[in-house]
Amino acid sequence: MKVSIIIPVYHVEEYIERCVLSVLKQTYRPLEVVLVDDCSNDKSIEIAKRTIEENSPTSTEFQFIKHEKNLGQSGARNTGIRNSTGDFLYFLDSDDELADDAINNMMEKQKGFPEVEIIQGTMVHALDNGNVDVNHMSFVKDNRSIRKLFFSRNSFLLESACDKLIKKSFILCNNLFFKEGIILEDYHWLNYMVKKVNQIAFVFQPTYIRYLREGSTMTSLTREREIRNIGIILKDFVVSIDEPCYDEQLFTYYNKFLTYYGASKGEYGFNELYVTFRNLFFRRKFYKMGILMILYRKRFFYKEANIKARIRGYMYHNINAFFERKDCC
Template structure:
């Protein structure tokens, strides 16, 4: 990617306004780091929308403090309703030409928005995605990664299914592409639904490999908490991916089916290790039936465990999982010697 070419794209036009939407909930330990990383961007035409989702710590006070320091900051406080609703509140308030989402415990590199908006303008793109890294690896980053490319809709969807890169905070979006699209309240994997819907509205998207986004690994969230029934309900996300990719080529449809089966197997396996959640096998019977339905679609879904789940009685499948877990445990013990 040519930095001079992208800089020229910005200098020849009035810099578009970028609305950065940040849902905030009990993140006083990380919020200032997040806000500062945005205010220090070398792209300055921003409005930063902080939506406090009923925090009970000092997060709201931090929002008010930064509002008093920088006129670009807009603060909104609402009763706790979840990050989906907070993001929607931000979308309803946003007036930017482009939209970006940042999670309040994460932070971004100084060059992120300048580089992404420049690339979008240079190549007439409505969506641009960047790379990410984890906060515990941020200091290990190599020099600037210049790899970037433009993908067709199918190419982008195929890569996302392979890499499972659904997070909305690694992209900028032209406001007109989002339009009336909103996040679904209460969804654990809300980003999956939103990302698929956005990509189905564009013919192409840009990708910049540089890990501009720093994902926080220190703060526990619901997606990293112990397995529970709310997580089981999240299997509707891969179903949505499967359903919304049926107009694509055979390769994409096959990947979507494989992705769905892998997710179903993950829930199936976890219910065996958390059998108290499913004492009468109700949910495992349901998932087994869903796996069989996918296998009958005749895609290249020759997963050993999918076939094992299809043909094995529950007691046998559970025994295999215990033997595999024991084998892994023994191997780890031997490696520590």
């Protein structure tokens, strides 16, 4: 089966050679590499092409696609999805790299579980003392179990769209394209992916090396921009809550809401989200959470920071207690 590696390229001239070389070292065939130029005005594409010309195995296929306007990482990935020809897709950020034989190790796993929609690798955080995401599972075979993992605060294995070998047919059949015009697109995409996937297999060998560089989307993210995008994402999430694990989704999303609510000052849609969450808690008979939300907004508490902090603490306590239940999901 053919694998397509999709690499969005934008202002990464210092890192693209490392990324491309790690791809060229892969031994699995047939292999396609799709590099999407998202209107980068530095030498990233020039360096990538030169690196390929000097080092490329003749059996690896390459596509270079150039956007007419900048669409962001979501748009670049979507372009890669639409133009790729592989049976499996793999998203690689252009400032990261693949471990040796990563694709081969993941496809070997696929042979043992031919029905899986996703093979999840093991990510190494290069600038965090080589910290490795630890996972002890080999295979999860039903959607409820996958949702339970994702919404139980044990979702490190699903924290990024990268380092996953994904059946292209699974993406297309479920319309799992990335939402364009936002940052934190992985967080948004993963929420919808876990609601559709039925089988995931896991590879224990390191497959992906992640670097957190200065100037990347995450390191250059301003607080205001982060809050605005979280508001957009949560508005999508609250209307998508479904079974199974309805309440787990509700509490997960509310936990994220509570993290940003105070700093939002009710802007960016957070006042509307407040009403939605309050109504959902009462509808699902989580009356204590609903009442705490009402108290938290009472005007006579506005100047009593210590009282508001205590109410906020009670809400976090209730969230933690919910996820510690034995009958969770």
